[in-house]
Amino acid sequence: MRIANAVRPRLARAVTAAGPRIARLAKAVRPRSSHLPRPRTVRTWQYTAGAATAGLALAAGVVTVAGPWDANGQRTAEGDRAAALERSGGADHGRPGTEAGARPAPSAPPVLTGLGGVTSAVGPRKGAGGGQALPDVLAPFLDASALGDGHAAAVVDLTTGERLYGTGAGQALTPASTTKIATAVAALSALGADHRLTTRAALEPDTGEVVLVGGGDPTLTARKGADGWASLRTLAAGTVKALRARDVHEVTLSYDTTLYAGTAQHPIGVNENIAPVTALTADEGRTDGSAKGPAVRVDDPARDAAAKFAALLEDAGVKTTAPGPSKATTRAETLATVSSPPLSALVERMLTNSDNDIAEALARQTALASGEPATFEGGARAIATQLRKLGLPLSGASFHDGSGLDRDDRLTADLLTALLVKAADPGHPGLRPVLTGLPVAGFTGTLTDRYTDGAAGVVRAKTGTLTGVNTLAGTVVDTDGHLLAFAFLASGTTDAQQAQSTLDDAATALAACGCD
The missing domain is CATH 3.40.710.10 (DD-peptidase/beta-lactamase superfamily)
Structure with missing residues (x-):
C-alpha cells in the first residue's frame, strides 16, 4: 500500500x-x-x-x-x-x-x-x-x-x-x-462488502429522451482526475459514444431520483456539513470545488449533477435541453454506466x-435492501x-x-x-x-x-x-x-x-x- x-x-x-x-x-x-x-x-x-x-x-x-x-x-x-x-x-x-x-x-x-x-x-x-x-x-x-x-x-x-x-x-x-x-x-x-452503486444514462425508445438515473452513489464526481471513484465525465463520454453510434446529436435530457423517497433535507436543516440526500448527486453538492470539510451546498444536488452532465455532453458535441426531473421507464435502454467502488471502500x-x-446514503441503501x-x-x-x-x-x-x-x-x-x-x-x-x-x-x-x-x-x-x-x-x-x-x-x-x-x-x- x-x-x-x-x-x-x-x-x-x-x-x-x-x-x-x-x-x-x-x-x-x-x-x-x-x-x-x-x-x-x-x-x-x-x-x-x-x-x-x-x-x-x-x-x-x-x-x-x-x-x-x-x-x-x-x-x-x-x-x-x-x-x-x-x-x-x-x-x-x-x-x-x-x-x-x-x-x-x-x-x-x-x-x-x-x-x-x-x-x-x-x-x-x-x-x-x-x-x-x-x-x-x-x-x-x-x-x-x-x-x-x-x-x-x-x-x-x-x-x-x-x-x-x-x-x-x-x-x-x-x-x-x-x-x-x-x-x-x-x-x-x-x-x-462487494456491493456497488451504479449511475446510468438511459435512452427512452419512444421519445428519444436521455435520462440520467441516480443509483444513490454519494461518491460520484464531476472533477477531473476522479482517482478511481465513479466519474460523471466517464459516464458522459460513454453516453456520447453510444449516441453517436445511433447517429444522435441532439437529445432531450432529464434526470431520475425516484430511487429515494421522502424529504431530502436532514432534520438539522440547511447546513454546510451535509447536502440534501438524493439518489443523484455529484461531489456531494459542494459549491466551492472542495473535496472535504464544510462547504456551502447546492439546494438541489440532482439538478446540479444533471446540469454538469449536460455541459459535458455539450462539450462533446451533443446538444441537450435544460434537464428536468423525470422517471425512466422499464423500456429505457442503458447507454452507459459508472459504478462506485465496493461498499467496503x-x-x-x-x-x-x-x-x-455517505452515511445517509448508506442508511437509505440499507433501507432498500431491507x-x-x-x-x-x-x-x-x-x-x-x-x-x-x-x-x-x-x-x-x-x-x-x-x-x-x-x-x-x-x-x-x-x-x-x-x-x-x-x-x-x-x-x-x-x-x-x-x-x-x-x-x-x-x-x-x-x-x-x-x-x-x-x-x-x-x-x-x-x-x-x-x-x-x-x-x-x-x-x-x-x-x-x-x-x-x-x-x-x-x-x-x-x-x-x-x-x-x-x-x-x-x-x-x-x-x-x-x-x-
Whole structure:
C-alpha cells in the first residue's frame, strides 16, 4: 500500500521517538489464520516487535477528509480541525480500475498491526500495568468534570470477548458520529462488502429522451482526475459514444431520483456539513470545488449533477435541453454506466473521514435492501432491523438517521463495543471494513492531529462531536498484546476541547495498561 509523502516522515519520526514504548504498545496481534479469533473463545496470538512501523505505514493509507458536525448546524472543534487538513489522504481503498478493486475487504489484523516479522506467542492477560485494576486506571479520566453530567464507558477484550470494564454501559446517550459504526455494520450486513452503486444514462425508445438515473452513489464526481471513484465525465463520454453510434446529436435530457423517497433535507436543516440526500448527486453538492470539510451546498444536488452532465455532453458535441426531473421507464435502454467502488471502500471512507453524506446514503441503501422506504425514517428502521438480526444489544437504542447528526439518536456503550466485536468475528468477514476504516490516532482522518503526544498509531477510533456531546469508540492494543474494543460517551460537556482531550487520555491510558 502506498503512503502519502506528507505522512511518511511523520511515521518515521513517531516510531523513532517512541522507540521501545511504541514497539511494546503495538505488539502486532496476528492470529495464525487470516481472521481474528472468535469472540468468547481464547486463542493464542502472535506478535512482532518490528510490526509497529509496518502497522503505522499500512494505517496511513486511509483517506482523510472531513469530520462530523454539530446537529444545530454549528461548526464543532472536530469539524474545524478536519477542515483544516491540507492533504486529501491515502492510497488504495480497492477502487475500480485497479487489481485491488476486485479483492474482498482486507482482514483486520494485517491492517491493524502490520505484516511479517519474527513471531512469538502472546499469552493470557498478565497485568503489565503493575497489577492495577482497570477501573482504577480509567476512573481519573472518565470521572473528570470535563465529561459533563453524564457519561458511559465499556471495554471488551476482542481476543476472548470478555467484558473488562463498564460504567453506565447500558445507558443510552447521544452518540454523535459514532452512530456511523452502526450504519456501517448494518449496510455491510444488508448489502455485502462487494456491493456497488451504479449511475446510468438511459435512452427512452419512444421519445428519444436521455435520462440520467441516480443509483444513490454519494461518491460520484464531476472533477477531473476522479482517482478511481465513479466519474460523471466517464459516464458522459460513454453516453456520447453510444449516441453517436445511433447517429444522435441532439437529445432531450432529464434526470431520475425516484430511487429515494421522502424529504431530502436532514432534520438539522440547511447546513454546510451535509447536502440534501438524493439518489443523484455529484461531489456531494459542494459549491466551492472542495473535496472535504464544510462547504456551502447546492439546494438541489440532482439538478446540479444533471446540469454538469449536460455541459459535458455539450462539450462533446451533443446538444441537450435544460434537464428536468423525470422517471425512466422499464423500456429505457442503458447507454452507459459508472459504478462506485465496493461498499467496503465506501464504509472505510465514511468512517475515516466521518462523511455525513455517505452515511445517509448508506442508511437509505440499507433501507432498500431491507424492504423499507428509502427515507430517513426507513433508513433508521432498517439499521435497527439489521443489527437485531445480528443479535446485538439494542436495549435503549434509538436511530433517527445514519450520520449521527440528529441529536435524538441514542446508543449505549454496550452496543458500540458489541458492534466492534461483531466486526471482528471471523463468522462475519464482510464486516471487516468497520475495523479497517477506523481513523488511526495521530495519522488519518478525524484523528490526524490527535494523540500526537499519546498513543499515536496504537488507537484506532471513530470520533463524535456535537455541542455538549463528545464520544469515542474503537480499538486499541494494550501492553499485553491484546486487542481491546472500547466506547466512551459523554453528554453535557461544556468545553469540547477539554472533553475531547480527556477521552483521548483515557484511550491512551488503556493502551499503556496491561491491567488486571
